[in-house]
Amino acid sequence: MKAKYFRCIMVKKTGNSIEASQWQTVKDIVEEWELSELFTFKKSPLSIECKNGNKFIARGCDDVANLKSIKDPTDVWYEEFNQLTQTDFITTATTLRSNKVNIEQWASLNPEADGDFEEFWIYKIFFSENGRDIYQNFTSSWSIDLPNDEKYDFTFTSTHTVYQDNPHCKASRKAFLEQLATLDPYYYKVFTLGKWGNIQVGDPFCLTFDRKKHVGTTTLNRKYEVHLSLDFNVNPITCQVRQFYNNWYYGIESIKLDSSDIYKLCDYIQLKYRGCLFIVTGDATGQNTSALVQDGINYYTVIKSKLNLSVTQIRVPTVNPKVKDNRVLVNAFFTTVNCTFDPVNCKGLIFDLENVSVNDMGEIDKGDRSNPRKRADHLDGFRYDLNTFFKNILKM
DSSP states (O other): OOOSSOEEEEEESSGGGSIIIIIHHHHHHHHHTTOGGGEEEEETTEEEEETTSOEEEEEETTOHHHHHTOSSOOEEEEESGGGSOHHHHHHHHTTOOOSSSOOEEEEEOOSEESSOGGGOHHHHHHTSGGGOOTTSOEEEEEEEEEGGGEEEEEEEEEOOOOGGGOTTOOHHHHHHHHHHHHHOHHHIIIIISOOOEEOOOSSBSOSSOOHHHHBOOOOOOTTSOEEEEEEOOSSOEEEEEEEEETTEEEEEEEEEETTOOHHHHHHHHHHHTTTOOEEEEEOGGGGSOOTTSGGGOOHHHHHHHHTTOOGGGBOOOSSOOOHHHHHHHHHHHHHHSOEEEOTTTTHHHHHHHHHOBBOTTSSBOOOOTTSGGGTOHHHHHHHHHHHHHOGGGGGO
């Protein structure tokens, strides 16, 4: 109402969800302050306009063309910011081209990431550097070098709020939020304490993996065989590296080389594990002749040649295990086999063990490669390894 020129984009992941959230929030405030005669609330297209010409305009990230078509926006309000991708953010931010006022962006979110929050783009950009902590209020900035020796400082402020910051929060609401500590510790952590968390898996593939019990530093022991288990995707190819000796399973490394092929993967293994005795298993489909490898030969032929292996060092079943049966094996493994997985080098596999879920048919929930929870690249290689060398534990 006071600004000479104000044109704010209300942004969410989907446009049809804005009316019930941001649009309705502004409408409720206007009515509470008895200012309705000064505003017009439109539903088609969804917008809010003040009599002085200033306005809110609604756009979803699912309609990029309309998002880019807004003329001279001054502000953007991202609601449920953690549901947006980095591409969504960049696409929206680049529409802010008005020279009439200083551009401002506002983001509201719960600190919840779909995947490992330490790898989440919002956390990495705004919170991971310089000891920043979402549980504190802070102002920070970074300097950008411009042509002709110019510089510009981007400044941002983070405000962390929980129910204790709201003097009007009712006792019943406080009690429920505290009760979450017993009902659901994860929701208590994120929605009561406001701490970063990873969105919980609905039906986890692996129920028995325990980070406290099964994660620890591992080192390569060149006295013993090195087992390689491969999963062949168009991109990336992944490989699980492990050893087993003294009745203990050691997860050494989860290899994922983006934009690579089987030749580059073999080169990597040769350099890092030079002199080791390899035993290879993995995806049974790798035995098929494929145009994905040079000269129409199959993956294991390449591995045998590149790593100088004998026939007995390659132990690949004729078909891949059924996921339903394999799920039982994976869960039995963590309850019967002593094992340790390196927290740094096996980070990809640990993420899959904690985050991959199954659908209603009991199959691994895959399909959306943009969602790290639905890839299971590392889990597949691990499953193939257990299927080849640890099926006997189901008989124990």
